[in-house]
Amino acid sequence: MAVKIFRLNLQLRFIYLIVVLLIMPGCNSVRDNTFLGTVLSKSPKAMDFSLVDQFGQSVRLSEFQNKVVVLTFVYTSCNEICPSIALKLKDSERYLVDQTDEISTLLISVDPRGDTLNNTQKFLQDYGMVNKWKYLVGTEAELKPVWDAYYVSTAVKEVDTSLSESASKDEFQIELLQNYSVTHQGPVYIIDRTGHARSVFTLPFDPEDLANDIKLLLDEN
16 A cells, blocks of 8 residues: 555656646747747848947957847936846846857947946846846947947937036936936847847847747757
């Protein structure tokens, strides 16, 4: 009788393990064998550029040949779409834990005035990615050709600078946050190992869908 109970317990444990494995999202799982983002049918060559990262180091897109590149556009004081994009990028890596060394994530500034090196480092630190992602900055003259190449338009809501003469520093900072913002798109491009843009996501999107497309490109020869 004891032997039968022991065998039954083993069978129940085995069934439980199978059920858990089936319902848990696999770290390297993909939902489909097709792209789930918007497919760029002509797979255009991604425009190369040279900008500066959060550590002041020069970075070129072409340096990431043989890696899959995730490329998007943000700014550090953004409190609307940028945090959502960053969180979704981070969440997508949960499905790719064994392959993150083959992925390079590039965040390109849309705010050349406000995105200082200190601010970009703080932004990345908030997501635990200061040493993993690249936050690329430059002058407006350096950034605008990149925005144009990736179909990103920006519009800055200016500050009423007359406030600085009468308001205290704290009051001015509050007013600054209320009156200074950058309106922009936040496309997330997936670029393959040969430097061709293959798919693009726009909010809202599922991090697992993003991981799906990254995984497909990682598995390409």
